[in-house]
Amino acid sequence: MFHVMKHGHYISRFGSKLGLKCIGMHENGIIFNNNPALWKEIRPFFTKALSGPGLVRMIAICVDSTRDHLDRLEDVTTELGYIDALNLMRCIMLDTSNRLFLGIPLDENAIVLKIQNYFDAWQALLLKPDIFFKISWLYKKYEKSVIRSCKFLPIRRPFKKDLKEAIEILIEQKRQKLSTVEKLEDHMDFASQLIFAQSRGELTGENVNQCVLEMLIAAPDTLSVTLFFMLALIAEHPQVEEAMVKEIQAVTGDRDVQSEDMPKLKVVENFIHESMRYQPVVDLVMRRALRDDVIDGYPVKKGTNIILNIGRMHKLEFFPKPNEFTLENFEKNVPHRYFQPFGFGPRGCVGKFIAMVMMKAILVSLLRRCSVQTLKGKGLHHIPKNNDLSLHPNEQQPLIEMAFVPRRKVAKNQEAK
Numbered sequence: 438m439f440h441v442m443k444h445g446h447y448i449s450r451f452g453s454k455l456g457l458k459c460i461g462m463h464e465n466g467i468i469f470n471n472n473p474a475l476w477k478e479i480r481p482f483f484t485k486a487l488s489g490p491g492l493v494r495m496i497a498i499c500v501d502s503t504r505d506h507l508d509r510l511e512d513v514t515t516e517l518g519y520i521d522a523l524n525l526m527r528c529i530m531l532d533t534s535n536r537l538f539l540g541i542p543l544d545e546n547a548i549v550l551k552i553q554n555y556f557d558a559w560q561a562l563l564l565k566p567d568i569f570f571k572i573s574w575l576y577k578k579y580e581k582s583v584i585r586s587c588k589f590l591p592i593r594r595p596f597k598k599d600l601k602e603a604i605e606i607l608i609e610q611k612r613q614k615l616s617t618v619e620k621l622e623d624h625m626d627f628a629s630q631l632i633f634a635q636s637r638g639e640l641t642g643e644n645v646n647q648c649v650l651e652m653l654i655a656a657p658d659t660l661s662v663t664l665f666f667m668l669a670l671i672a673e674h675p676q677v678e679e680a681m682v683k684e685i686q687a688v689t690g691d692r693d694v695q696s697e698d699m700p701k702l703k704v705v706e707n708f709i710h711e712s713m714r715y716q717p718v719v720d721l722v723m724r725r726a727l728r729d730d731v732i733d734g735y736p737v738k739k740g741t742n743i744i745l746n747i748g749r750m751h752k753l754e755f756f757p758k759p760n761e762f763t764l765e766n767f768e769k770n771v772p773h774r775y776f777q778p779f780g781f782g783p784r785g786c787v788g789k790f791i792a793m794v795m796m797k798a799i800l801v802s803l804l805r806r807c808s809v810q811t812l813k814g815k816g817l818h819h820i821p822k823n824n825d826l827s828l829h830p831n832e833q834q835p836l837i838e839m840a841f842v843p844r845r846k847v848a849k850n851q852e853a854k
């Protein structure tokens with residue numbers, strides 16, 4: 438596993454060319470750009486935006502966005518006092534990503550829905566055989582984006598002209614904005630860098646649009662579900678919640694979390710690692726061999742598609758209690774070679790550092806204000822899940838709602854007992 442992740446001749450992924458073309462990912466963007474030369478031109482734009490000053494700015498953005506969304510919680514709370522916690526996390530992820538990478542006002546709920554439809558389409562088309570695209574009346578209709586619903590594909594609405602068009606409109610607004618601002622250096626974010634690269638002839642407009650789209654969907658597709666699972670685990674393990682709240686109080690006191698607090702939040706960090714190990718969102722890594730190789734004596738032919746089961750690796754004897762959720766699994770020195778929730782190497786997750794910072798900032802901001810309860814007190818294993826491109830809750834089922842109880846109320850209830 439380490440060999441494949443580490444070496445430069447495994448820097449491609451795989452998937453149906455026609456399927457990827459259909460959703461705009463074929464040789465565009467980064468996530469499923471399987472042309473190594475084109476991918477190499479794109480990756481530095483992402484690396485730059487997701488590290489250095491951007492990463493530090495993201496902490497304050499996460500604090501503000503979490504506060505704004507918690508302030509408006511009443512608007513999304515049902516009569517019984519519950520909220521769709523996953524959707525709330527998706528809205529926070531989209532908002533934080535937009536604030537850092539694009540900076541154009543958008544309709545959060547509408548775009549979140551379009552992202553879900555895009556993700557459904559991506560999952561449905563990624564591994565379809567070519568025959569599907571050649572003979573299927575379904576696909577032809579679908580390509581023209583005229584179908585409203587389809588019983589074979591889990592697509593709720595036509596997606597092609599949906600998310601992509603919405604992003605194109607936002608990028609056009611960004612271009613307009615850039616052409617009128619006085620101090621350009623104050624607006625040099627990820628989207629601006631790409632727009633200027635296009636004007637220098639280094640990128641096509643289509644590629645710029647796809648890169649922005651992928652940057653805006655990356656966190657809502659992964660981090661929101663990860664945080665949702667974490668909230669369910671917190672509700673189920675009050676002693677872990679208590680340990681984290683105690684640490685947060687000791688490190689931040691009465692102020693918001695800041696960049697220099699990040700390395701001090703050890704319990705929170707162990708909790709994040711253990712949650713990602715125990716209940717991963719991404720448990721598979723996909724790579725293609727770009728040349729012949731031999732791994733541990735086994736020949737690997739050029740063009741071989743490889744799926745690395747990181748989820749399985751995280752449940753092996755490298756951890757003291759691999760099948761239990763317990764912070765003990767990360768209390769002693771963990772063999773980090775065997776814990777790779779973000780993949781690893783040149784094609785590893787480019788967002789892994791910012792993702793850690795975002796999870797810490799959002800969890801700390803949330804736990805300072807609220808305690809979380811699941812519907813009917815049901816634990817994580819009661820929440821039905823789907824496992825396709827990623828592991829995520831089945832949203833057709835109940836049990837994904839949660840109650841966010843303000844901390845002052847929790848303290849009062851405890852006093853009364």
Ligand code: HEM
Pocket residue numbers: 442467468469480483487652655656659660663718719721722723778779780781782783784785786787788789791792
């Ligand atoms: C808990 C959150 C996240 C998890 C578990 C996760 C996990 C992963 C994994 C396993 C990969 C494939 C790595 C490989 O092939 O070795 C990946 C790729 C990627 N991730 Fe993440 N990720 C997360 C958050 C993010 C965030 C917040 C961003 C950006 C805002 C991001 C952007 C990307 C991109 C662009 C790629 C493709 C990189 C490439 O192909 O060069 N991820 N992620």
